[in-house]
Amino acid sequence: MVIDKIKKRIEYEEDSTEKEHRSDIPVGMWVKCSKCKEILYKDDLHKNYSICPNCGNHFRLSSRRRVDQIIDKGTFEEFDLNVTTDNPLHMDDYVKKLETLREKTGLDEAVKCGIGNINSEKVVLCVMDSNFMMGSMGKVVGEKIAYSIEKAIELKLPVIIFCASGGARMQEGIVSLMQMAKTSAAVKKLHKEGLLYISVLTDPTYGGVTASFASLGDIILAEPNAMIGFAGPRVIKQTIGQDLPEGFQTAEFLLEHGFVDKVVNRKDMKETLYKLLILSK
Amino acid sequence: MRRLAKVTAWERVKIAREADRPTALDYIENIFDEFIELHGDRYFKDDKSIVCGLGNIGKQNYTIIGEQKGRNTKENIERNFGMPNPEAYRKALRFMKQSEKFGRPVITFIDTKGAYPGLGAEERGQGEAIARNLMEMSDLKVPIIAIVIGEGSSGGALAIGVGDRVLMLENAVYSILSPEGYASILWKDSTRAEEAAEKMKLTAKDLLDLGVIDEVLKEPNGNAKTDIVKMSETIKKKIVALTKELQGIDVDELVEKRYNKFRNM
Numbered sequence: 001m002v003i004d005k006i007k008k009r010i011e012y013e014e015d016s017t018e019k020e021h022r023s024d025i026p027v028g029m030w031v032k033c034s035k036c037k038e039i040l041y042k043d044d045l046h047k048n049y050s051i052c053p054n055c056g057n058h059f060r061l062s063s064r065r066r067v068d069q070i071i072d073k074g075t076f077e078e079f080d081l082n083v084t085t086d087n088p089l090h091m092d093d094y095v096k097k098l099e100t101l102r103e104k105t106g107l108d109e110a111v112k113c114g115i116g117n118i119n120s121e122k123v124v125l126c127v128m129d130s131n132f133m134m135g136s137m138g139k140v141v142g143e144k145i146a147y148s149i150e151k152a153i154e155l156k157l158p159v160i161i162f163c164a165s166g167g168a169r170m171q172e173g174i175v176s177l178m179q180m181a182k183t184s185a186a187v188k189k190l191h192k193e194g195l196l197y198i199s200v201l202t203d204p205t206y207g208g209v210t211a212s213f214a215s216l217g218d219i220i221l222a223e224p225n226a227m228i229g230f231a232g233p234r235v236i237k238q239t240i241g242q243d244l245p246e247g248f249q250t251a252e253f254l255l256e257h258g259f260v261d262k263v264v265n266r267k268d269m270k271e272t273l274y275k276l277l278i279l280s281k
Numbered sequence: 282m283r284r285l286a287k288v289t290a291w292e293r294v295k296i297a298r299e300a301d302r303p304t305a306l307d308y309i310e311n312i313f314d315e316f317i318e319l320h321g322d323r324y325f326k327d328d329k330s331i332v333c334g335l336g337n338i339g340k341q342n343y344t345i346i347g348e349q350k351g352r353n354t355k356e357n358i359e360r361n362f363g364m365p366n367p368e369a370y371r372k373a374l375r376f377m378k379q380s381e382k383f384g385r386p387v388i389t390f391i392d393t394k395g396a397y398p399g400l401g402a403e404e405r406g407q408g409e410a411i412a413r414n415l416m417e418m419s420d421l422k423v424p425i426i427a428i429v430i431g432e433g434s435s436g437g438a439l440a441i442g443v444g445d446r447v448l449m450l451e452n453a454v455y456s457i458l459s460p461e462g463y464a465s466i467l468w469k470d471s472t473r474a475e476e477a478a479e480k481m482k483l484t485a486k487d488l489l490d491l492g493v494i495d496e497v498l499k500e501p502n503g504n505a506k507t508d509i510v511k512m513s514e515t516i517k518k519k520i521v522a523l524t525k526e527l528q529g530i531d532v533d534e535l536v537e538k539r540y541n542k543f544r545n546m
Binding site for chain 1: 396397398399400402403404405406407408409411412413415416417418419420435436439440442443455456457458463466467480481482483488491493539540543544546
């Protein structure tokens with residue numbers, strides 16, 4: 001719902017080559033921090049978990065890099081789900097856009113799901129990717145999340161979902177809205193089975209994802225400075241007719257208001273998840 | 282039927298938004314023999330954009346939840362133009378969980394432009410409130426019948442819409458957000474709302490074809506406001522019939538069927 005505005009927020013995104021063309025920086029090697037404007041050598045940035053060494057800004061992360069950071073090397077097995085959108089609103093340009101994105105990003109959709117180990121603890125992991133239509137949730141995303149949760153129930157495994165989404169996918173209309181009910185219902189089944197669900201909110205988590213599985217974890221973690229909310233800042237600003245307070249809808253704001261258990265630096269994320277897995281056994 | 286076919290999606294949007302379109306309380310008063318409104322979410326306050334209470338039709342008791350727009354400016358301000366804050370959803374959830382205790386079927390009336398996008402709503406977890414309702418409704422151990430009577434917009438509508446049966450009045454609309462918002466996001470031009478409305482598949486007929494809803498209820502003379510009593514009678518008959526049908530299903534099976542209904546969307 002807030003896709004366009006969020007896109008503007010980060011001018012230079014780590015994995016988006018398209019955006020780098022707009023700067024006068026040599027393509028591919030350098031990247032500018034959206035927060036402190038420091039020019040960073042990409043390799044250094046990646047070695048630092050894609051956190052700006054100058055100001056601590058957490059760059060948005062591709063699902064591939066996220067899996068590498070969280071899952072023990074060589075243990076991730078992605079679910080092989082052959083689902084496609086029905087294109088319920090019959091939008092021709094939507095299908096074309098999906099095809100182009102698949103080629104460009106190497107992703108099949110806005111979430112990557114599978115099974116892997118965290119310090120030898122087996123988990124079902126879903127990672128949303130803001131590089132794919134701003135991580136928006138249409139039928140395929142809803143289906144993959146629900147499938148992953150059902151698989152976790154079958155295998156009696158905990159579930160960890162890294163959320164990153166502008167919200168429900170407009171191009172699929174009401175069908176996208178229904179994915180909220182589908183995924184929330186799947187989470188309920190997981191809870192009833194007594195299995196752990198950790199939701200990790202990363203920049204950005206909004207709209208229909210916030211209003212469904214993202215907010216339903218036994219434990220909800222967030223990355224520093226991540227923007228998280230239901231309605232987008234522009235919509236709220238328009239509605240109330242005044243500027244929003246400093247720090248509104250940040251991870252820290254949610255922590256303060258009691259909707260996040262802990263804000264965790266990316267460098268500590270794997271160990272934190274591991275500890276929570278052990279302590280929830 | 283020819284007359285109906287001529288009504289465009291945008292015209293239905295306009296009918297659904299008419300200031301004198303019957304509201305949840307108008308129907309509740311006509312459908313139920315008794316109705317007692319009860320208030321508050323027990324955490325923060327009583328949000329009047331959703332009304333909750335107990336009622337009956339004959340010997341059958343119900344838990345009744347309705348998104349309530351104002352019928353005049355004063356009431357609209359009081360009811361925040363039918364746009365719920367988190368406490369409204371939490372109030373609704375409190376009554377849904379209570380219905381479980383007493384085995385009362387739940388009837389919800391959906392009519393909102395959406396969940397309220399305000400500062401306080403975000404501070405108090407609008408997303409969490411909606412999410413929790415979706416999750417708990419999916420597993421509620423009593424029959425749930427949801428009826429879209431006017432505008433059903435966004436998660437704000439779905440938050441009381443996870444029903445065993447979802448019905449829509451003929452001119453009601455149900456969508457991911459308003460046509461204006463949709464046009465603004467997809468085409469960066471909110472003036473193309475009419476075009477968006479035609480594309481979005483938001484009419485009762487479209488949603489029936491998509492399998493998102495189960496039934497369309499015909500409006501008297503093509504507009505419910507022309508005869509509220511007759512419209513209420515239609516809804517009442519449907520509620521009575523569906524209650525009987527859903528109560529005939531074993532509760533675990535009912536819940537499993539509800540899960541699969543949304544699982545397959």
